[in-house]
Amino acid sequence: MPKVTITNAKGLVQSKGSGLVVSSAAALNGAVTIGGTGAEGVALGASTSLVGGAGNADISITQPANTVLVGCGLLATTALDTSDTVVVDFGTSAGGQEIVAQTNATSAGIFAVSTAVSSAGLNAEGANDLVFVTAAAMHTTAARTITCRVTTGATQGTGVVRPWLRYQVV
Numbered sequence: 001m002p003k004v005t006i007t008n009a010k011g012l013v014q015s016k017g018s019g020l021v022v023s024s025a026a027a028l029n030g031a032v033t034i035g036g037t038g039a040e041g042v043a044l045g046a047s048t049s050l051v052g053g054a055g056n057a058d059i060s061i062t063q064p065a066n067t068v069l070v071g072c073g074l075l076a077t078t079a080l081d082t083s084d085t086v087v088v089d090f091g092t093s094a095g096g097q098e099i100v101a102q103t104n105a106t107s108a109g110i111f112a113v114s115t116a117v118s119s120a121g122l123n124a125e126g127a128n129d130l131v132f133v134t135a136a137a138m139h140t141t142a143a144r145t146i147t148c149r150v151t152t153g154a155t156q157g158t159g160v161v162r163p164w165l166r167y168q169v170v
Contacts, residue, residue, distance in 0.1 A: 037169050040070070045163040047077055050152055054084070057150045058094040061165050062143055069138040071166035072100060072130060073118025074148060080111040080159025087151040088117060088130065090163075094147050098137065100130045102151075111159065120166075139170065 003017035008024040045059040063069065074088050086106045090099040105117040105124045116122040119130040132138070148163035 039169050041167055043165045045148055047160050047162045049158055049160050050080055051158045054152055054154050059148045059163050061146050063140055063146050063165055065143045066141055066170055067167035068170050070168050071119045073116055074161055074163045075116040076111045076113055076161050078160040079113045084153025086111050089149050091147055095149055101133055103128050103130050
């Protein structure tokens with residue numbers, strides 16, 4: 001394969017060698033898979049509606065092979081109006097807490113639209129960060145499923161949440 005260079009001045013140029021060099025702004029629309037060692041990526045879980053009453057929502061996310069988890073979180077894409085707690089955990093099975101133990105995202109309030117809780121310092125009304133479990137298995141050589149469980153004590157209305165994993169390719 002020839003080396004491909006993209007610039008604003010010359011556009012797409014092929015030359016001897018190999019690889020891709022982009023020397024201008026780029027917009028990637030659609031799913032992107034990052035596979036180069038040292039690169040970071042984000043895996044998203046499905047946007048999931050939480051509707052009426054207490055209960056659990058288990059949302060699967062695939063951690064790619066040969067990666068190490070460096071962060072995780074949950075975003076409210078529409079407000080979750082609750083009169084009770086919203087609890088979040090991440091594990092290797094539904095309800096498992098091997099990655100992040102149960103953490104209160106809210107104590108009793110609204111998990112507002114665009115509110116997030118994460119291992120990187122984002123916290124919702126409950127003012128708690130997600131914290132990785134001591135000695136958690138963060139690295140995987142094969143793709144694996146991580147499940148984010150969102151538990152609501154009493155949901156008054158609908159709300160949509162979306163979890164994510166941040167990883168580094170090793």
